[in-house]
Amino acid sequence: MDTDARFIPLFREAAPYIHAFRTQTFVIAFNGGLVDSPRFALFAQDLSLLAGLGIRIVLIHDAQPQVRAQLATQQLQGGFYGGRCIFGGASMRAFKQGVGGVRAEIEAQLSAGAPHFPMAGAKLRVAGGNYLVASPLGVLDGVDMLGAGCLRRIDDEGIRQRLDAGELVLLSPLGYSPTGESFSLALEDVAAETATALKADKLIFLLDIDDGIRDAQGQLQRAFTPADGGRWLHEQGGHLAEGVRLCMAGALRAVAAGVARAHLIGEACDEALLRELFTRTGSGTAISAAPLVNVRAARDTDLDALVALTAPLIDCGKLVARGRAELARSLEHYFVLEHDGQAAGCVALHPFPADGMAELACLAVGTRWQRRGFGDLLLDHVEHAARDAGLSRLFVLTTQTAQWFVERGFTEASPAALPAAKRAAYNARRRSKVFVRPVAG
Template identity: 40%
Template sequence: MQTRFPFVDWFRNSSPYINAHRGRTFVILIEGEAVANGRGEQLIQDLALLHTLGVRLVVVYGIRPQVGAALAEAGIEPVRHDGRWVADAPIMRCVERVAAEQRLWLEARLSLGLPNTPMHGVELTAVSGNLVMAKPLGVREGIDFDHSGEVRRVRSAAVEALLERGSLVILPPLGFSSTGEVFDLDAAEVAQQAAVALKADKLILLGEAEGLHDASGALLRQLTPDEATSLRRAAAPGSEMARHLAAACEAARHGVARTHLVSWHDHDALIGELFTRDGVGTMITQHRYEQLRPAELGDVAGLLELLRPLEERGMLVARSRERLEHEIDDYLVIERDGMIIGCAALHPFVDAAMAELACVAVHGDYRGGARGALLLAEIERRARRRGIRALFALTTHTAHWFFEHGFRLADIDALPPLRREAYNHARKSKILLKPLD
């Protein structure tokens, strides 16, 4: 049954992510091109929404196009080397001015209580300051980079204190030295170093590209830093892709659990990446902590251990080792560090173009997330590939979960003949049906 309001289904499906993100620390880089192309207002509203949902936000902003325009207006042609410009005194004056202007613009927009937007009635305290310490790049390959610098350290304790007070922290692409100098920094490096220093849960890089693609042009959903190495090497030095990949890979290697590459061109990218099952961009992560995959015979012992508590409580029909081994090709599992923590089975009835969704289970220590929904989504994809037009499920305890995921009550006549004959009337399981469009 289709809801009258598509938003309701989206909201139901996003609720596990809302719970998972509450209290987490996200470092978000907004490149200067996003603001220059009119996307700043929407992104500000999305930041306000994340703040209201309890996410602790550190926002890093880029200023490259704005500084480039200011330099062109002043008739200054910067010396560039290896993707960075040499920030001499005239260039540094432009950098400082533009950085201040952009910070004030961000703070002003974050202070608006815009009606009919996520910012209506929201009071955000945005704080910036000398939170990033820097050092000069120095002389490299015979080039003196003057006031072009790199991050020495992020004052993580000061940033943490601000986040604990409910503030949104703004970091410009500037750094300060103990001698009172100001240095021009790469915004992507600032974001990466901040994420590492804060042990952030996520680093989100909003750039031109929607993510990374394979040779056929298909979007790559998840990569390790090692898998991204060839793409990083192929990117032009100093390009946004090179900078973002360097930041993502370094963050992953230094303990940031997830880095997301998404495009500011997509108005739904930030929220879509964080609150939908598949996301919209590419995620870089050092370890594949969990993977969803087809079950193998070697998983039977893990499946038995996962299912036993649910069978003892009467939530699932008991399955023997022999039955699991015989039906193992019907199963999907979620494995976490070698442990089976979730499973689901798809038993097809080809003549009826239907299939039974069975044995949906998630380990008790890992419930409350989106793993059940993830299993269901993969089961549905597998069913569609086989030409299945509808799923059915039998349950005695968890009908509400199926209702939330698009199933509706049906009677026994809706079952395929073979399954109808095997129905256990003593168990009185509810019959639930979901058409696959």
């Protein structure tokens, strides 16, 4: 497939997200190490692209590697405790120098206007200010935190004014007190609290990981709700680096407080940010108040999706042809699996209560969502529905997918095992095989 041929389906996939994200507010936080990476120039270009699509961006940076370098150069002592920078006096000045250097580099990259730059001429303006009001942390666990602070208040109205003016707002990990003192702040706290105060649509952390949050066995965790993510972090997150744990906790806290969605993605891949935002599969870990994958009863508005999902399987003979009118008549028996708000699969459950049985029919998963376990989710859902209805057995008629059902506990039976009404309508010419499975108790 040539480049143009690949572009068209990708653009079609991205189009709904481009439309939905326009005028939304994204808070994007990243580590200072990314600024010193060759990947940072591409990241800056992606930010400019997002701004060009009408997305309102608040950018928050850390500066720990640069601060450590400043301390080493000036032969000063500084420390880190609980993921926090502990500085005072000369070391606090070194902290400010490190933060200032990172901020200057970010602004320089966001100002790039060379002809080869994809958004050259877009005139992206970067705004900053004393938006973060802080107070000292004091003594924690017997450790004097010196210049480390905690957020007291965020000037969210001031930030909104700059966003309304079409500017990108850049926040550094520095807060200021009403008495003129400066305090170092934690990246995850600034990001989570800013996103919450702004009622942001997305909070995005770019982390020093490959793609997303993985368990100790290396399995990528695609999605969490705040409750599930909190349990997972407590029970299984011990292997994560401290900074990653803190950012995940901040993301969970923000979503629980009303932020629509948070994303934890790796900074190692140049395309991670755009892939996470504009593809159905994403690239990392998403956190949302409601599950990204949801099975629900079908509605009238799902008819077009049902036709689209079943058409490829009808064309190849795996499903019996069902027209739109027939689907509409039996819609009450259908369920739809949604992924991120889009219909990704469907299934029907036709009950035969007199026989204590139910037919599983019209199981279909869209091409783009296959091999992700969605078929099993649909099967589990209808099995629960059958059990709730007091039915004891599921049956299915199939011509080409027998092995899939056998692997899930179905056993072959003769048409005589079917309910009488279904047996009377059995199409012997199609020669569908019958498989039956007890409903799990």
